[in-house]
Amino acid sequence: MTESAITNSKPDLLPEGLEDRLPREAAAVTRVMHAVQGVMHRHGYDRVLPPMVEFDETLGARMAGIRSRRMFRFVDPQSLRMLILRGDHTPQIGRIAASRLAAAPRPLRLCYAGQVMLIRGDGLDPAREKLQCGAEVIGSDSVAAASEIVAMAIEALTAAGAIAVSVDFTLPDLVDILAAQALPLPADAIERVRRELDTKDAGGLVDAGGAAYVPLLYATGDFDVAIERLAQFDTHGVLAARIAALREIAARLGGQARLTLDPSERHGFEYQSWFGFTIYAQGVRGILGRGGTYRIAGATGGEAATGFSLFPDALIDVLADAEPLEDRVFLPLGHDADAAARLRAAGARTVAALTEADSAAALGCSQVLRGDSPVAI
Known part of the structure; x- marks a missing residue:
């Protein structure tokens, strides 16, 4: 069958990973966005609306770890420069903060909501177009900023209709800290050790030269238990400040969500610095959001920031069937x-x-x- 015949036989077929939201689902999308944005607005976050398309080099230069190769790229017929279709709002917020709002008082609180597009989905999630809602505190990566961001993410999801929210903490720079001081690793072994920790493979970790890192595989699970195991592992004290910070964030949350810890998790935290978190909810498939601390690249060495991104499509799928029909x-x-x-x-x-x-x-x-x-x- 020719390509033309295939195309004409199914003229209404959408590309893989894309879908229509029909009235009831679209109503749920609108309500969820309104609830999430309402929480952020009430906490003093101002909404910004960056464009869908930017110059490739501009978007990628603002944040280390941005995987622009996963995003749609094409040549601008006017400037003949490479353009990129937004796959993440966070670097755009960084650009706005570092340029248009560079003179604004810090900490600068910004929020956003809109669609993002990727060339392919992640793992078991085939979706390529997603709704992303989030908030950023520009100018601080302190414990106070991290606590505010995590608490607001929980509040926003709860307002949207999520139940039994849980949060998993991680330390994205854990291997770097340990390899530099307490548990030295050759430069060429660091990435292999990170990878084996991510896959939770004890044998592979030993083969990669990271036998001393194996106890980290067991410093996971319920926060109170896991943080004690991490403290026992930290015999050199190089993680003491990180452990104290995690405990303070957990205490400030005051039981708003179930807390767990996976200190060596790196997947999805390519540009986070000392703190990261993943957020889930009961009855919702997969991850609902991620966040943490990071640095916005700039001429003066970068600016500290803390934020989160929610991807509530899976929550919307759960809520849509119960969306009330309006009179x-x-x-x-x-x-x-x-x-x-x-x-x-x-x-x-x-x-x-x-x-x-x-x-x-x-x-x-x-x-x-x-x-x-x-x-x-």
């Missing part, structure tokens, strides 16, 4: 236009008949405008 008022031909306008001003939804054949039942309405008042069917 709608049917407006028959010849209805009182002023009465209908007053209903809409009061927040009602109206659906006007276009022909005599239209009916309230066919158009999914629960009420009909009779005179100047709606009447239940």
Whole structure:
């Protein structure tokens, strides 16, 4: 079969990893975005709206670890420079903070919401277009900033409808700290040790020259238990400050979520510095978001920042079936236009008949405008 025949046989087929959101799902998307953005707004975060497309070198230069090769890239027909379709808002927020808002007082609190696009999905998640909502504290990577960010991520997801939220802490620079002081590693072995820690392979860790790192595989799980094991492992005291910081963040959260610890986890934390976290919720498949501390690249060596990104599509899938159907008022031909306008001003939804054949039942309405008042069917 020719390519033309394949295309014409399924003219409405969407590319892999892309989907339509029909009315009930779209309503859930709108409600979730409103709930998440509302929490951030009430905490003093100002929303920004960066463009979908930027210059490739601009986006990638603001943050170490940005994998631009996973993003759609193409040549701008006007400038003939390489453009990139946004795959993550975070470097865009970094660009805005370092340029347009460079003179704004710090800490600078910004938030965002919008779609991102990747060339391929992650692991078992084939989605290539995703909704991303998040917030950044620019100018601080302190324990206080990290605590505020984690607490706000939990609050935002709870407001959106997530239940039994759990948070997994990690220390993205753990191997670097240990390899530099307490447990030296050859430069060419560091990445192999990181990889084996990520895969939780004790045998592979030994083969990579990281036998001394094997106890880290057991410093995982429930936060209170795992942090004690990590403290016992840290016989040289090089992790003391990190351990104290994790304990303080956990204490500040005050039981808002179940906490776990996986100190050596690196997947998804390519540009985080000393602290990272992953967030989940009961009944929702996969990861709902990530966050942590990082540095925004700049001429003066970079600026500290702390933030999180939520990807609530899986939560929306769970919530969409329970999304309540809104009442709608049917407006028959010849209805009182002023009465209908007053209903809409009061927040009602109206659906006007276009022909005599239209009916309230066919158009999914629960009420009909009779005179100047709606009447239940």
